[in-house]
Structure formats: structure tokens, C-alpha cells
Amino acid sequence: MLKTDYLSQLRQRNPLIHNITNIVVANYVANGLLALGASPIMSSAVEEMDELPAICQALVINIGTLTAEQVKAMLIAGKAANRHGIPVVLDPVGVGATCFRQQTVAQLLQEIQFSAIRGNAGEMAYLANVNWQTKGVDVGQGDADLDHVAKKIAQQYRCTAVISGAIDVISDGKQLAHIQNGTPLFPHITGSGCLLSAVCGAFLAVAQQHDFPALVEAATAYAIAGELAAKNLQPQQVGQFYTALLDKLATLDSTQVQQLARIDDD
Amino acid sequence: MLKTDYLSQLRQRNPLIHNITNIVVANYVANGLLALGASPIMSSAVEEMDELPAICQALVINIGTLTAEQVKAMLIAGKAANRHGIPVVLDPVGVGATCFRQQTVAQLLQEIQFSAIRGNAGEMAYLANVNWQTKGVDVGQGDADLDHVAKKIAQQYRCTAVISGAIDVISDGKQLAHIQNGTPLFPHITGSGCLLSAVCGAFLAVAQQHDFPALVEAATAYAIAGELAAKNLQPQQVGQFYTALLDKLATLDSTQVQQLARIDDD
């Protein structure tokens, strides 16, 4: 059961979310945040990384199309965000795929305190150092206990871990929640995970450090928006789903989220 | 009342528009220009900035996701465009937000002669040095007299200023026009302002230096396309609006624009 209503606060406060993100999803993430009721600013310029956290309410770091220059920007922005006390979300896109991604994420995790890490099972299994067969930026497959993975990451990096998938698994190291909502269409569009990470940032921006319940609501609300968007679609109408998800993020209200939420608390 | 018909000329001549733009809107701007009847070329490579203005009919410079390298490209392309006598449009996205953007725009305005500057009220108030509370790349709020802002920018930079918003304000320093057309959906999609800047470039490309009437028509035509796109949509169907705007830019004709135009001339 979901008792929080950060969504209404988000719509009211319209937080400004700084995204250091990839060229594939920048547009969709910006549109998704706008639809939800937040304000996106997308920038990776080292020259303004120290300044933006001062005017933003959350920072989302996404390594999807990393460059050496962008890594510098991430480090400056992450540290500035920590200094200003705004939440920082990490999306370790395809972290297992290459040394460059592995090393970058290791450095980010060492130098920046994240409030949340959001990834798919493959990415999160990599971070938790458990066995999983990844495939590029896709989820891959494995037999890891995702509850264990989420708890381990949360404890190791003192954050909330959000593993998205058919069932989302969320843990702050002690508490654990499983979100049953969603649609099989999510992995068939690019950036559905990246947008969820940004949505996590928008909810954290108004959560006043109640990170775990805010992230449970964020993932639930997002999964329900997907569920509603997929409602009248065939399983392969991916183009229409891409569009419909934005519409549903814009119309979603708290009552809907609370009524449709299917969450197993631990 | 609108007496010009640059739209038909644009469709007939199919001008090539060089865009130095940001990673968020590059796709939408390209699709919007194609829909309207222009040809987009998106490039920020310093290596080709001197050459492209020679084969293009307008240049549009957008600072949305600026990098130091891109600033170099903007300066080379802007000067080449001036040399070749093709119109240059500036979109000072979020100019007030950081020193990097402020300094870059100051330098661009000093070294390049722009035909038009298109921004929202917050960005334009910053350029006119009047009081306004901006918010990242969003419009923010303030009590500035936008007629004054538009006139001041136009006079100071010897160009036409286009302030987009619920009512668009356009001035060449002497003349002033207010465009009542539009839809509240515009600010709910990312890049609607950026696309308008590119559309301004496309109209200027066929305007033979009648910049003010061409820009009044450009902003009116664009606002009407938005109006028509929003017609059968709910206020929150942002995903569908994003798609419908492209459709309407493609079907829009001069008769429609002339009949639906709601312009207050000064």
C-alpha cells in the first residue's frame, strides 16, 4: 500500500532537475520530466557544473554515452551537489560492458555520495559483484537474488538502490519493496530506464530526505503510467507507447497511483 | 492582419538551414524544419563551420547544451555567415542560468551580427538587463514590460527581437507586433522555443532582408500550427501534441495563416 503523495508536491513545487545524460535519451528525459511536472535542464559543460547544483533541486548522472570530458563534468557537478545538499541519482547504463564504464562508475561512487542508484538487473548485479550475464546496455540474464543485490548496493554505497524490471526491487539497505506494476513494453523503447532515473531525481527533490518512500512512490507512479499507457495498445505498438507514456505521466494523479499500486513490502 | 506570404516561398525554395544546436532538440528541430518545407543540416564541427554558411541560406545558433568546442564553432560559423550575407538567428537558451552562458552570449553578440534573437521572457529580460526571476531554462516570472525589452534588444543589437510566450512580442526597434495565437501546450514540450528559432531562420532565408514582417509571419504561422495541433487534444496530452505539431507544420498553408492570424500591430 502506498500512503505517500510526493507526486502532488512535485507538481506544486516544479523542481529544477539537472541531468548529465546521453545523446540518445536527452530529449525523451526532458519531455518526461516536463510531463510529470518537473523542469529539466540538460548540461554537461564543465564550465557550468559548479554553478548548476546551486539553482537545481536534484542532479541525475547517466553514463549512457560517456566521454572523458563528461566524466570531468560529472565529478564537478556531483561534488557541488553534495556540497549544496541536493540529492544525486546515478544511472550506470551498461556499466558492465566496458572498462571505461566500469572505471568511471567506480570513480563516481568513490567521489560522490549518491542518494539513489537506479539500474536494470544486469547493471545492478555488476555493481553488487554477483554473477550475471549482461549484454551491452540490455538487462541480460542471471540467477542473482535481486533482493540481495539491492540490499548490498544500498549498504555499500549508503543509498537507496532501485532495480527496475518486470518487478522493481527497491532497498535502502534495511527496508525492501517490490513493485508489481508495469508493462512488458518498457524494455522495448529506448530510455525507459533513463527516464525512470530522472523521475527518481524529481521525487527525491521534494522528498526532504525521506528517500526510500519517495523512491517507492516514484517507481510505482512511473510503472503505473506505463501500465496505463499500454492499456489500449498491442504488445508491439512501441512507437505509440513512446508517445502515450508522456501523456500518462502528465495526467497521472495521486489517487490513481494509490489505487493502482501493487507493492509488496518486506 | 497578415499580408505577407513567405511561407509559400519557403516551401518553393526549400532553403538549407544550418543549425548549431543542442543534443536535446536536434532531432525535433530537424523534423520540424523538414515538415515546414526547409532542409536542415545540423553540425557543430569547427572543421566545417567556415564552409557550411557558403552553401546554406540561414544559420541558427542555439546555446542549449553548450560546450567550449561548440562556442568556437559558433564564432567561426557566425562570422562566415556574416561574410556571406546570410541571416543568423540566436537562441540564448537559459542565458541567465550560468556565467558560461552569459559570457558566451556576450561574446557571440559582440562578434556576430544577428538578424534575430528569439528567446522567452526570462532570457530576453536578461539580455535587456531588466528585472526577471528566471528558473534554469524555463521562463520564470517578472514584471518587465516586454515591449520595452523587445525594443531595447532590437535597438542595442540592431536586429529583430522575438519574445515568445502566451503572447509573442516582436520588435525591430521601431515597429512592434503582438501575436495572440498559440496554445498553452507549447511550454509543456521540450524544444518548442528552439524549433521556433529555427523556423525564424527558415523564414529569414527567403525574406530578402524584410526581416520584421518575415519574423511576424514566422511566429504567427508557428503559433497557429500549435493552435491547430492542440485543437482536439486535452491540455495534458503532451506526447500527442509533440507529434501533432509536426503534422500541422507540414499541412499549414498561407490562407490558413492569414485567416487565423490574431496580430496586434503597434
Next chain:
Amino acid sequence: MLKTDYLSQLRQRNPLIHNITNIVVANYVANGLLALGASPIMSSAVEEMDELPAICQALVINIGTLTAEQVKAMLIAGKAANRHGIPVVLDPVGVGATCFRQQTVAQLLQEIQFSAIRGNAGEMAYLANVNWQTKGVDVGQGDADLDHVAKKIAQQYRCTAVISGAIDVISDGKQLAHIQNGTPLFPHITGSGCLLSAVCGAFLAVAQQHDFPALVEAATAYAIAGELAAKNLQPQQVGQFYTALLDKLATLDSTQVQQLARIDDD
């Protein structure tokens, strides 16, 4: 007549396709590959160019928004792909437009062995050194014999040449195929050619070096998806076409492709 069925193999094997591509189409290409049944990974980071070909089944190089840094990445990735024996596709976007593009493509063609080159008539005429009036990244016009162009490129670069247009012309230097399928809507959306290049990569990934028939099927399947997507649309509903093409790439099946194919073999 089409006797092959690489499409089913593609869906079954879900090949991972590495794309070094431009900021305009990165999102659409990723969504298109996902819709078709392949997995995209988009990256231009020099740091991981040597590694990615080892885990991917094809590489697609697109010069749409080239930077000097990206050229380095292309060379490293292309050579690694050659070493690992995975197919490489070149999309020489707007190659005739600037010296930078011309020199880059010359260098890529010299240092990398491509399996396929896919371009529009203007780009391919430039590569074949025959007369054609190009216009930026658009096709332009000319009177070149496209059969001759395709054959010449295929022979010169020991690859299969795919010239897309109202009629697609494909040659491996000996064989020649003309694909009559398609829709006039294709050139009205940005990235329709870029996505075809990526689709060529996905088909080559499962073709086991039967490049020519695989590319004939790739271009035919793509053209038919466009045909079906345009079916209930007006010629100017470009926004809806953009969305519908993804839907059709996802639902397309081999029987449909074989039944609807209109191919003239030489």
C-alpha cells in the same frame, strides 16, 4: 522475389549493434533497432571503441554530426570490428557537403573494410565520383546512372552498395537489385536513411557473410515497413509517420515481407 528470411533469425538472435552515430538520430535509430528485434548500443567514446566490437555483432558508422574526436573513435572501432570479423556499415551522411566529411570518409574507406555502404543518390554519386548536384545532407538531383554508381562503389570498396531512394538500388559489384517498395514519406522525416543503415547492420549481423541477399532483404523489409506505416496516413502526416514506422518495424513478419516485396533482380 524474396526467398531469404534473415528477419526471423534477427528476431531470434537479437544481435547487439554498435552505432557510432549523430546527435540528431541517435534516439530514433535506437528505437528502430529495438522495434525490429536487435539491441542497440550507441557510443563514440574512444576509450571503449576497442572493446565494444568484441561483444557486438555489427558496427554502424554514421558521419551525420562528425567531430574530430569521433573520427578517432570510428577508426579504432572500425579496425577492431575488422579484426573481430564483424560486419561494418558506413553511412556517409552529406559526404559531398564539406571537406571535413570528404576527407573523413576517404580515410575511413582507406583504413576500414566495410561490408556495406548505404547512402542516398547524392552521397553515393559523390563516392563514385559521378556528376550530381547535392544539397547539404539532402539527396539533391542529377542524371547519374544509379546502377553504375552502385556497381562502381561495390567494386571499388569490395562491399555491397545500397542506394536508397524512391527505388533502392543494391549491388555487390556483380549482382544488382532494384526495390520498388517504399513511401514518399521517408525523406520527410529526419533519420529515415540513418535508420536504414542501422537496419542493414542488424541484418548483416545474422547473415553469415551472405551480404547481398541479406541487404536486399533488409532494404525490402524496411521499405515495406514504411509502406505499411504510411498506409492510412495523409502524405503530410509526418509526425504520425515517424511513430507508425516504429510500430510497423516491430510487427513486420517474414511472410508479409515475402508477399509484399517488389524486387527487380538483374
